[in-house]
Each structure stands twice: as C-alpha cells, then as structure tokens.
Amino acid sequence: MIVEAILLTIITASTPLVLAAIGELVCERAGVLNLGVEGMMVMGAVGAFTAAHATGSPWIGMMAGMITGAVFSLLFGFLTLTLVANQVATGLALTILGQGLSAMIGEGLVGRPGVKMPSLDIPVLSDIPVIGPLLFDQDIFFYLSIAIVAGVSWFLFKTRRGLVLRSVGDNHASAHALGINVIGIRYLAVMFGGACAGLAGAQLSLVYTPQWSENMAAGRGWIALALVVFASWRPLGVLVGGYLFGAVTIGQLHAQAFGIAVPSQFLSALPYVVTVLVLVIISQNRRMTLINTPASLGKSFVPDR
Amino acid sequence: MKTLNFALAASAAIIAGLYATGASAQEDVKACFVYVGSATDGGWTQAHDIARQELEATLDIETAYIENVPEGPDAERAIERMARSGCTIVFTTSFGFMEPTLKVAAKYPDVKFEHATGFKTADNVATYNSRFYEGRYISGVIAGSISESGIGGYIGSFPIPEVVMGIDAFQLGAQSVNPDFKTKVVWANTWFDPGREADAAKALIDQGVDVLAQHTDTTAPMQIAAERGIKAFGQASDMIEAGPETQLTAIIDTWAPYYIKRVEAVQNGTWESEQSWDGLKDGILTMAPYTNMPDDVKKLAEETEAKIISGELKPFTGPVTLQDGTPWLAEGEEADDGTLLGLNVLVEGVEGSLPKSE
Numbered sequence: 001m002i003v004e005a006i007l008l009t010i011i012t013a014s015t016p017l018v019l020a021a022i023g024e025l026v027c028e029r030a031g032v033l034n035l036g037v038e039g040m041m042v043m044g045a046v047g048a049f050t051a052a053h054a055t056g057s058p059w060i061g062m063m064a065g066m067i068t069g070a071v072f073s074l075l076f077g078f079l080t081l082t083l084v085a086n087q088v089a090t091g092l093a094l095t096i097l098g099q100g101l102s103a104m105i106g107e108g109l110v111g112r113p114g115v116k117m118p119s120l121d122i123p124v125l126s127d128i129p130v131i132g133p134l135l136f137d138q139d140i141f142f143y144l145s146i147a148i149v150a151g152v153s154w155f156l157f158k159t160r161r162g163l164v165l166r167s168v169g170d171n172h173a174s175a176h177a178l179g180i181n182v183i184g185i186r187y188l189a190v191m192f193g194g195a196c197a198g199l200a201g202a203q204l205s206l207v208y209t210p211q212w213s214e215n216m217a218a219g220r221g222w223i224a225l226a227l228v229v230f231a232s233w234r235p236l237g238v239l240v241g242g243y244l245f246g247a248v249t250i251g252q253l254h255a256q257a258f259g260i261a262v263p264s265q266f267l268s269a270l271p272y273v274v275t276v277l278v279l280v281i282i283s284q285n286r287r288m289t290l291i292n293t294p295a296s297l298g299k300s301f302v303p304d305r
Numbered sequence: 306m307k308t309l310n311f312a313l314a315a316s317a318a319i320i321a322g323l324y325a326t327g328a329s330a331q332e333d334v335k336a337c338f339v340y341v342g343s344a345t346d347g348g349w350t351q352a353h354d355i356a357r358q359e360l361e362a363t364l365d366i367e368t369a370y371i372e373n374v375p376e377g378p379d380a381e382r383a384i385e386r387m388a389r390s391g392c393t394i395v396f397t398t399s400f401g402f403m404e405p406t407l408k409v410a411a412k413y414p415d416v417k418f419e420h421a422t423g424f425k426t427a428d429n430v431a432t433y434n435s436r437f438y439e440g441r442y443i444s445g446v447i448a449g450s451i452s453e454s455g456i457g458g459y460i461g462s463f464p465i466p467e468v469v470m471g472i473d474a475f476q477l478g479a480q481s482v483n484p485d486f487k488t489k490v491v492w493a494n495t496w497f498d499p500g501r502e503a504d505a506a507k508a509l510i511d512q513g514v515d516v517l518a519q520h521t522d523t524t525a526p527m528q529i530a531a532e533r534g535i536k537a538f539g540q541a542s543d544m545i546e547a548g549p550e551t552q553l554t555a556i557i558d559t560w561a562p563y564y565i566k567r568v569e570a571v572q573n574g575t576w577e578s579e580q581s582w583d584g585l586k587d588g589i590l591t592m593a594p595y596t597n598m599p600d601d602v603k604k605l606a607e608e609t610e611a612k613i614i615s616g617e618l619k620p621f622t623g624p625v626t627l628q629d630g631t632p633w634l635a636e637g638e639e640a641d642d643g644t645l646l647g648l649n650v651l652v653e654g655v656e657g658s659l660p661k662s663e
Contacts, residue, residue: 110345
C-alpha cells in the first residue's frame with residue numbers, strides 16, 4: 001500500500017518537470033536557449049489559478065495557463081529573435097519579470113481556495129490492482145505529459161518537419177540557405193516551449209497544490225532546464241530524468257519519515273547531486289554529447305549578416 | 306577617480322545632513338519596517354504588516370516599509386535608507402537582518418532599532434520575539450487527545466532553535482495526555498515551497514500520521530490534510546480558509562500590541578534597549594478558534610491556554626528525557642530562556658533526526 005502511495009506522489013511531483021522540460025527541449029532543438037522557464041512556469045501558474053478561480057472550471061484554468069505561458073514566451077521571442085538580444089540575459093530577465101509580474105497579478109489571490117483538477121478515472125482499467133490507480137486514474141496533466149513526450153519524439157525524429165526544426169538548431173545558416181524560415185520556426189518552437197511551461201505551471205496551481213502563492217514554482221523551472229541537458233536533448237531521456245528526479249525528491253521525504261538517520265540537508269540536496277553525477281557521466285562520453293547538442297544553440301541568427 | 310569619490314562623498318554628506326535636519330525639525334514619530342518577504346505573503350511578513358497598519362491607525366503616526374529585502378549585503382542598504390529618510394524607529398523583521406541592523410544602528414545613534422528574533426543588542430538596538438512554543442504545546446495537547454493512531458506529523462523548515470523548540474513543545478504537550486504519542490518529523494529545508502511542503506505532508510500521512518503540524522509558511526500542508534481527511538494546525542496566520550473542516554487551531558503572530566507599546570515608549574521618551582520575549586499572556590501570540598474537535602478536547606485546550614497565561618504551566622518543565630534516553634530536565638526543573646534560545650536537542654517520542662548544523 002505504502003509503495004503505491006509513494007508512487008502516486010512521485011507521479012504528481014514529476015509531471016510538471018517533464019512538461020516544462022519537454023517544451024524547453026523542442027525550443028533548444030531549434031537552437032534557442034530560453035532560461036526563462038521558471039518565469040514562464042510561474043506565469044502559467046498564476047494564469048491558470050486566476051482563470052480557474054474566476055470561472056470555477058479547472059479546464060478553463062488549464063487552457064489559460066497554457067496560453068499565458070505561450071504569450072509570455074512571445075516576449076522572449078520578440079527580444080531574442082527579432083531584436084537579436086542576448087538569449088541568456090533575456091532568459092534570465094524573463095524569469096525575474098515573470099516572478100514579479102505573477103506576484104502582482106496574484107496579489108489578491110493569496111490564500112484563496114483553489115479549484116482542483118479532477119482525476120480522470122478510466123473505467124475497468126483503473127480497477128486493476130496497483131497499476132490501475134497509478135496509470136489509469138490520474139489527472140489530465142499526467143496523460144498530456146506522456147502524450148507530449150511521445151508526440152515530440154515522433155515529430156522530431158520521424159517527420160520531415162521535425163528534421164527541418166533540428167536542422168535550424170544545428171546549422172541555421174545552412175537551413176536559411178536552403179530556403180527555410182529560420183526565425184519563423186524558432187518563434188513556433190519558443191511558443192511551444194512557453195505553452196508547455198505554462199501547462200507545467202497550471203499543474204502546480206491546479207493539481208500539485210491547488211492554491212496561489214508567490215514564487216510557487218520554487219526552482220522547478222531550473223530543474224527542468226537541467227533535465228534537458230541531463231536527457232542530452234532526447235525526449236525519452238526527459239521522461240526518465242523527470243521521474244528519477246521526482247522519485248529522489250519524494251524518496252528523501254519518506255526516508256526522513258521512516259527515521260532513516262541521514263542528514264536531511266543531504267537528502268534535500270540529493271536530487272541535485274544526482275543531476276550533477278549524471279551530467280558528469282554523460283559528459284564522459286564526448287562523442288554522444290557532441291552528437292546531441294544542437295550546434296547553433298544559443299546563437300542569434302540574422303538573415304542578412 | 307579620487308575627485309569623483311570626493312564629490313560623491315561630499316554630496317552624500319550634504320544629503321545626509323539635509324535628512325538629519327529634516328528629521329530633527331519634525332517632532333512626530335515615524336515608524337519604519339524592513340520586511341524579508343512581500344507584505345501580502347499570507348504568512349510571516351503579512352502578520353507584521355497587519356500590525357504596522359494597526360499601529361498607524363491606533364497612534365495616528367506615519368509609517369513606511371520596504372518589502373522583499375533579501376537577507377545579506379542588500380539588507381544593510383535597505384535599513385540605512387530607512388534610517389536616513391527620517392525614521393525615528395526602524396523594525397527589521399527577519400533573523401538574517403541582525404548584523405546589518407547593528408551596523409546601521411552604530412552609524413545612526415539617534416534612530417531606534419528593533420530587530421525581530423535576534424539575540425544581539427546595542428544602546429539603540431532592542432530585540433523582540435514571540436514564545437511560539439506556548440501555542441505549539443497547546444497544539445500538542447490537542448493532537449495527543451484526538452489522534453487515533455497516536456502518531457503526529459511535523460513538517461520542519463530548518464533545524465534552528467526556534468523550530469526545534471516547537472517540535473519539542475508539541476511532543477511534550479501530546480505526551481501530557483498520551484504518554485505513547487510519537488511525533489514524526491520531516492525537514493522540508495525551506496520556509497516557503499508549497500510543492501515541497503505538500504509532498505512532505507503526503508509522505509507523513511502515507512506513513513500513518515493522522516494529525517499534522519507545520520513550521521513552514523504556506524497553506525499547502527493544510528490543503529493536503531483536508532484532502533486526505535485528517536486534522537491539522539495552522540501556522541503564523543489563521544489558515545481556516547484552506548481547511549474549514551481540517552484546522553484545529555493555529556498559532557497567530559499578533560505583533561501590534563508590541564509595536565504600539567514600543568512606539569509609545571519613543572513618544573514618551575522612555576524607550577530603552579531590551580530583549581523582549583513575550584508570549585500568550587502579552588497577546589503577542591494568539592490562538593485561532595479551537596474548531597473541529599470534541600467539546601472535552603476544546604475545554605482541555607482552553608484550560609491549558611489559561612494555565613500558560615497564568616504562569617501555572619511552563620511547557621519545558623521536567624521530567625523530560627531526550628530522544629536517545631538520556632535525562633534532560635529533572636522533576637520540576639524548568640528550562641531557562643538561554644537554554645531554549647539555543648535549543649538543539651529533540652525529546653523522547655520524537656521520531657526523525659536532528660541534522661547537525663556546524
């Protein structure tokens with residue numbers, strides 16, 4: 001029973017990480033490094049909460065969260081793609097702006113009761129012991145996260161448009177020479193990343209803790225960024241990494257409650273330690289790292305230059 | 306470069322001088338506040354800001370505040386800005402503001418400073434704190450009375466004396482009605498992360514806890530408790546909205562009486578540096594209404610509160626044994642304030658380890 005309970009909590013904890021990371025992965029595959037994930041997430045969270053609170057519908061909240069994230073990412077797109085601002089600096093600014101703006105928007109909503117997204121009980125399948133409640137009695141965000149990872153994986157590696165997107169990330173000059181609209185594709189990728197981060201934020205304020213409080217993303221956007229590198233830009237890696245991270249986070253809390261005598265600061269740091277360790281292991285294999293890193297990542301593109 | 310520095314220093318001196326004359330020209334008291342969080346955070350800082358508003362309304366004086374001041378080098382500039390802008394008394398409301406407050410106070414001997422939860426004073430720096438543990442002892446009494454599993458959960462933030470004091474007081478309160486009571490502790494290592502606090506609450510509930518206390522600032526644990534159908538205690542503010550059928554009571558910080566008292570002292574010219582540590586009897590700490598519990602438990606809680614207020618009951622009175630079985634307080638022995646303010650031991654019945662800070 002307790003194992004099942006732990007697994008259920010892990011799923012809830014991992015879903016926002018997977019959602020935000022898969023969006024950033026697509027963005028980075030198109031050659032754009034958006035460090036504003038945390039800001040987009042917290043904007044998505046406040047957008048989703050505000051809409052759900054006003055209408056009473058978590059579904060409208062979810063849509064609002066997604067749209068807020070996408071629209072907010074357009075600001076980043078405009079600055080970095082059209083005005084060719086530095087991506088790293090703009091991304092950091094986006095996070096700071098998002099945190100301040102969301103706090104301002106949500107000021108009157110602190111402590112207000114939220115609207116919880118119901119779980120979708122799939123008949124028959126959800127009655128299977130252990131697996132049933134885990135896989136077939138979850139909220140929409142869980143199903144969406146799996147579907148998006150599968151969809152992105154298929155899109156990037158099995159479709160022509162996916163190939164085009166990757167070519168833009170790997171060598172924007174050549175892609176441009178072939179007549180591909182580099183800036184247009186990057187805009188779409190940035191917006192996709194924003195929408196996914198917004199969804200992740202919506203999950204926080206509608207499922208994880210149905211409430212609004214300032215800075216409620218609490219660093220999860222940064223973890224999502226690390227996950228993309230951790231996954232070496234592969235969708236399946238994002239899924240595995242997201243769940244590993246969620247498992248370590250939840251596991252350390254249970255270890256404490258079981259009274260396992262390990263310093264809690266160490267246990268709290270464990271997810272980050274694991275990330276660093278895996279990054280070290282991955283970077284040992286230089287060939288693999290080089291193959292997967294989008295070669296134009298973080299570089300601005302000006303067509304006429 | 307040298308001339309530029311000189312020019313800057315000179316203009317700064319002139320500006321400071323202007324401010325100083327401005328301050329001495331007006332007789333009225335201006336009370337200023339430096340907050341670590343936002344004034345509407347729903348927890349710690351909001352409690353201070355509510356008190357500030359009450360102070361302003363009661364004494365009809367001017368107040369000002371700066372919010373979201375990070376603990377660290379920036380704090381000194383924020384505090385100094387307050388000191389220079391004509392404030393008569395400056396309240397700095399976070400533990401990490403202690404050193405910056407002292408530094409600025411040394412430069413502005415005519416301004417009074419009050420630092421919340423610190424332990425260092427100066428001629429113009431006083432400290433103030435609240436005996437939160439008194440409320441946590443009452444919470445423990447309630448938890449011990451209503452828990453069926455006999456296991457309470459406690460979400461800790463950081464292993465600092467104030468938090469450790471709360472855990473111990475909770476366990477001692479629970480023990481006083483149920484000697485076999487256990488308190489499971491999980492450290493969230495954060496003051497403010499709704500997600501992590503919710504995860505900690507879930508972990509504790511999954512392990513058989515049926516009453517939950519928290520020393521972190523969001524209402525997330527209260528929400529999870531409500532969702533899972535167990536009872537819980539609020540922290541810093543009344544969290545009844547988050548769990549109308551869940552909250553048993555909450556510890557509420559009510560700083561207004563203290564702020565009014567201290568500003569009046571400045572007005573009367575009787576202000577002196579001191580270390581204030583008031584509790585339930587001074588009204589600085591109040592309990593939210595006792596709800597969602599049987600009448601006899603409510604009565605017991607009210608009696609306990611009355612005994613603490615009258616001084617008949619001191620939560621940290623022996624016999625108290627430590628977690629590892631060694632005796633700590635002998636029969637009838639009371640822990641003094643110095644011991645409590647540096648407390649770093651867990652008492653018997655608390656499950657979970659105390660991370661050693663060093």
